[in-house]
Amino acid sequence: MKKEEKKNDSDLMDKIVSLCKRRGFIFPGSEIYGGMANSWDYGPLGVELKNNVKQGWWKKFVHSRTDMVGIDAALIMNPKVWEASGHLKNFTDPLVECKKCHERFRADKISGDKCPACGGELTTAKQFNLMFKTFIGPAEESANVAYFRPETAQAMFVDFKQVAETSRKRIPFGIAQIGKAFRNEITPGNFIFRTREFEQMEIEYFIREKDWEKTFEYWHEEMYKWMGELGLKKEHLHDLEVPEKERAHYSKRTIDIEYDFPFGTDELYGLAYRTDFDLGNHAKSSGQSLEYLDPETQEKFIPHVIEPTFGVDRSVLAVLCESYNEEEAPTSEEGKTEPRVVLKFPKWLAPIKVAILPLSKKEELAKVARPIYEDLVKNFACEYDETQSIGKRYRRQDEIGTPYCVTVDFETLEDKAVTVRDRDTMKQERIKIEELINYLKKKLEE
Numbered sequence: 217m218k219k220e221e222k223k224n225d226s227d228l229m230d231k232i233v234s235l236c237k238r239r240g241f242i243f244p245g246s247e248i249y250g251g252m253a254n255s256w257d258y259g260p261l262g263v264e265l266k267n268n269v270k271q272g273w274w275k276k277f278v279h280s281r282t283d284m285v286g287i288d289a290a291l292i293m294n295p296k297v298w299e300a301s302g303h304l305k306n307f308t309d310p311l312v313e314c315k316k317c318h319e320r321f322r323a324d325k326i327s328g329d330k331c332p333a334c335g336g337e338l339t340t341a342k343q344f345n346l347m348f349k350t351f352i353g354p355a356e357e358s359a360n361v362a363y364f365r366p367e368t369a370q371a372m373f374v375d376f377k378q379v380a381e382t383s384r385k386r387i388p389f390g391i392a393q394i395g396k397a398f399r400n401e402i403t404p405g406n407f408i409f410r411t412r413e414f415e416q417m418e419i420e421y422f423i424r425e426k427d428w429e430k431t432f433e434y435w436h437e438e439m440y441k442w443m444g445e446l447g448l449k450k451e452h453l454h455d456l457e458v459p460e461k462e463r464a465h466y467s468k469r470t471i472d473i474e475y476d477f478p479f480g481t482d483e484l485y486g487l488a489y490r491t492d493f494d495l496g497n498h499a500k501s502s503g504q505s506l507e508y509l510d511p512e513t514q515e516k517f518i519p520h521v522i523e524p525t526f527g528v529d530r531s532v533l534a535v536l537c538e539s540y541n542e543e544e545a546p547t548s549e550e551g552k553t554e555p556r557v558v559l560k561f562p563k564w565l566a567p568i569k570v571a572i573l574p575l576s577k578k579e580e581l582a583k584v585a586r587p588i589y590e591d592l593v594k595n596f597a598c599e600y601d602e603t604q605s606i607g608k609r610y611r612r613q614d615e616i617g618t619p620y621c622v623t624v625d626f627e628t629l630e631d632k633a634v635t636v637r638d639r640d641t642m643k644q645e646r647i648k649i650e651e652l653i654n655y656l657k658k659k660l661e662e
C-alpha cells in the first residue's frame with residue numbers, strides 16, 4: 217500500500233528496541249551465530265506479553281461469544297488449497313531492483329523512481345510471489361513441493377463444513393484461529409513490524425450476502441474496541457479505505473487500520489469483505505459442496521465472509537510504542553528528580569503483575585517475603601527480586617511495566633504490613649499482609 221510521508225522518530229524506535237533487548241522482551245534470533253536478518257526471538261518477558269495479547273483476544277472473540285468457535289490447523293496444507301485460493305498466482309508484491317547497487321524494494325513502498333539507497337536507476341516492476349516454498353519427504357522433487365501458509369485464513373474455509381456441522385452453529389457465525397504465517401517479504405524490517413515469519417489472529421465471519429455491509433461496520437467497531445483494550449489511543453489510529461486496484465485479489469472492500477508507529481504510519485490490522493470467493497473456489501476445486509443449509513428455511517447457499525485480521529507481532533509492537541514513557545521521577549532526596557523509563561501497559565497485558573522486593577537480602581526479611589511471593593504467585597505472574605538497591609529494583613520494574621511492587625521491610629516484622637507502590641503514580645500505600653491478595657486483585661481489575 218502507498219504510504220503517506222513517514223514521520224520519523226528513529227530515536228524512539230532505537231530506545232524501544234534497546235529496552236526490549238536489555239530486559240529480555242525481544243532480541244535478535246540466532247545471535248551467537250551473528251544473527252539472522254530480520255529474525256527475532258521473544259524472551260521471557262516478551263513471551264508473557266505476547267501470550268497475554270493472544271489470550272485476551274481469544275477470551276474476547278471466542279470464549280465470550282456464542283457465535284464463534286476456534287480451530288488450530290496445520291501450517292502446511294495441501295498445495296491445491298493455494299491454487300484454489302489464488303495465492304500461487306496472485307499473492308505477489310511488485311519488486312524493483314536498483315541497476316547500480318542491486319538492492320531490491322517493494323515498488324509500492326517507495327516514493328519516486330530512483331533507488332532510495334543510492335539514487336540509481338530502477339528496473340521496471342515485476343510481480344514477486346511471497347509464498348514460502350518447501351519440500352515434503354526426502355526427495356526435492358517438484359511433485360513434493362508444498363508451501364507454508366501465508367495467512368491462517370484458508371484453513372477456516374477448507375474446514376468450514378466440518379466446523380459448521382460439528383459445532384452446530386447457525387449463520388451468522390465465525391471461526392477464529394491464532395497461528396504462524398510465512399511470507400517471503402521483499403523488504404522485511406522495522407523490528408517486528410515486518411518479518412518473514414509472524415503470527416496472526418484471524419476471524420472468518422460467515423454471513424448471508426445481503427448482510428455484508430452492516431457486518432463489516434459491526435466488525436470495524438469491534439476492532440476499535442479491542443484496540444482500546446490494548447491501550448492504543450484513538451488519535452494514533454487511522455482508517456485507510458483501500459482503493460480497488462490495491463486490494464487483495466479476493467476482496468471487495470478493505471479497510472487497513474493504521475497505527476502511528478515511530479517509523480511512520482503503517483498497517484496494524486485489516487478488515488476485508490472476502491465475498492464468497494474462497495468458499496466458492498474451494499467448492500469448485502475440490503468438487504465438494506461447501507453450501508450451507510439453513511435448517512429452518514431449507515435455503516442453500518455459499519456463505520459470504522467478513523474477515524477481521526490482527527497481526528500478533530504488530531499488536532505487541534504497537535503496545536510497546538504506546539506504553540513507552542520517559543518522565544522525571546522524584547528521588548528519595550527532597551525536591552530532587554531523576555529520569556525514569558516506564559512501560560505503562562494496561563495492567564492485564566503486563567508480563568509481571570506484582571514484584572515482591574524485600575528491602576535487603578537478610579534472612580529475617582526473606583522469611584516473611586518468600587511466603588508472600590508463594591501466596592501471590594498462585595494468583596498473578598510475580599517476580600521475587602532481592603538484589604541491588606531498592607531504587608534500582610523499582611526502575612527495573614518500571615521498565616518492564618510491572619503495575620505493583622510490594623516491599624517487605626523491617627517494619628513488616630512488627631506491623632505485619634507491606635508497602636505497595638503503584639507503577640504509574642509511584643504512590644506508596646501500607647497494606648496488611650492478610651489483606652494483600654484482595655487489595656491487589658481489586659487493583660489489577662481496575
Ligand code: ATP
Nearest residue numbers: 217409410411414416483484485486525526527530
Ligand atoms: P502489508 O501491506 O503491511 O504488507 P498486508 O496488507 O499484506 O500487510 P494482510 O494480508 O492483511 O497484510 O495480513 C493481515 C495482518 O497480518 C496485517 O494486518 C498485519 O498485522 C499482519 N502481517 C502481515 N504481514 C506481516 C509481516 N510480514 N510481518 C508481521 N506481521 C504481518
